[in-house]
Amino acid sequence: MSAVIVFALLLTFQQHNPSSTAHSSKSVICIDPGHPSEVSSGAELQNGTTEVHIVWMVSLKLQKLLKAEGFKIVMTKSEEDELVKNKDRARIANEAKAALLVRLHCDASPDSGFAIYYPDRQGSKDSITGPSEMVMQQSQQAAEAIHAEMARVLKDLLKDGGVRGDSKTLIGSKQGALTGSIFSQVPVVTIEMVVLSNKSDAEFIKAEEGQRKMAQAIAAGVARFLNNQK
Numbered sequence: 001m002s003a004v005i006v007f008a009l010l011l012t013f014q015q016h017n018p019s020s021t022a023h024s025s026k027s028v029i030c031i032d033p034g035h036p037s038e039v040s041s042g043a044e045l046q047n048g049t050t051e052v053h054i055v056w057m058v059s060l061k062l063q064k065l066l067k068a069e070g071f072k073i074v075m076t077k078s079e080e081d082e083l084v085k086n087k088d089r090a091r092i093a094n095e096a097k098a099a100l101l102v103r104l105h106c107d108a109s110p111d112s113g114f115a116i117y118y119p120d121r122q123g124s125k126d127s128i129t130g131p132s133e134m135v136m137q138q139s140q141q142a143a144e145a146i147h148a149e150m151a152r153v154l155k156d157l158l159k160d161g162g163v164r165g166d167s168k169t170l171i172g173s174k175q176g177a178l179t180g181s182i183f184s185q186v187p188v189v190t191i192e193m194v195v196l197s198n199k200s201d202a203e204f205i206k207a208e209e210g211q212r213k214m215a216q217a218i219a220a221g222v223a224r225f226l227n228n229q230k
């Protein structure tokens with residue numbers, strides 16, 4: 001096969017798979033499966049499952065997808081029930097010099113669907129104020145990129161709760177930002193993948209296919225964010 005034909009085939013592949021080559025293979029993504037932490041164990045049974053189990057299962061699928069895309073993955077914990085404090089989760093991402101810290105959670109409320117949070121203002125915790133203006137700006141960009149892909153992949157499957165600031169959360173409203181955001185020196189997003197107290201949401205995310213779809217949506221959003229940074 002001639003070099004011209006090989007080049008043409010490679011170009012066609014890249015055009016149909018832009019995320020496979022646009023980002024650096026050295027980019028580090030830190031995946032943070034939420035809980036157990038100092039705030040909650042995440043072990044409350046809701047509609048036949050728990051938050052700590054769901055976020056762990058999705059995190060493993062997300063890890064596999066992102067590794068296949070050439071990213072280096074750092075996890076904030078090594079097993080489902082490992083307790084890690086929220087500021088230590090941020091520290092792990094900081095020490096890894098991650099391009100993005102992705103925090104996975106499931107909500108509990110009268111609402112339904114997914115939502116992506118980012119630090120929209122600085123907060124204070126344990127005499128530390130953060131994150132920086134740059135981290136806040138890049139976190140918003142990451143949240144918007146991930147939302148765009150989640151809205152596309154999960155259309156007609158889950159309610160789209162959009163992009164929201166940390167200050168809209170219970171803890172964020174008190175501290176200014178979530179603890180994981182305050183201590184983060186890298187772009188950070190918190191994804192409430194579903195409302196686990198909602199039966200329909202729970203049935204979706206308990207299923208292997210639902211978990212796979214969620215991981216695909218988030219992975220596509222991460223790649224989109226990194227591609228936009230080039």
